[in-house]
Amino acid sequence: MNLKLTGLGLCVAACLAGALTTSEPARAESAPAASSKAELQRALQDAVTRHVARSGVGSSLRGYALAPAIVQLRRYAEPNGKQSKTVCIVSLAVKNQREELVAEVRGSAAALGGSQLDAVDAAASSAVSRVPEVLSKLQGDQTDRVARR
8 A cells, every 4th residue: 555655656746747847937048049149249249339439449449459249148038928138248358469368348238128139239338338447457557567677
């Protein structure tokens, strides 16, 4: 009798575990599909170029280059399905004339109900806004190195 109850208990546990693994939790979906990665990268490059031009940082970039990349782009859906949020994290690698990485700047943004491109644009703006501080530190380091020689 104990064996029958144990077997029944294992069967019920297995059925419940199967039902739990197939149910959908609140989701975080990776946003870019393979076909749209190039499009998103192009949109990021355009957004960075546009924000650099608007902010006037371009003149401070002499001798440095920015290499943008999307670190994370996810869409979070509410369990009720009524609202979604797209979160984007962007990295700007700051490279010197020898293509050496000298700094990295990150920006992030979230767009409620917005598109992926809105989140990418806002994250690019956030990252570009941090570039002047990094450049002033880099130029200060160069001045200190020359002064020490």
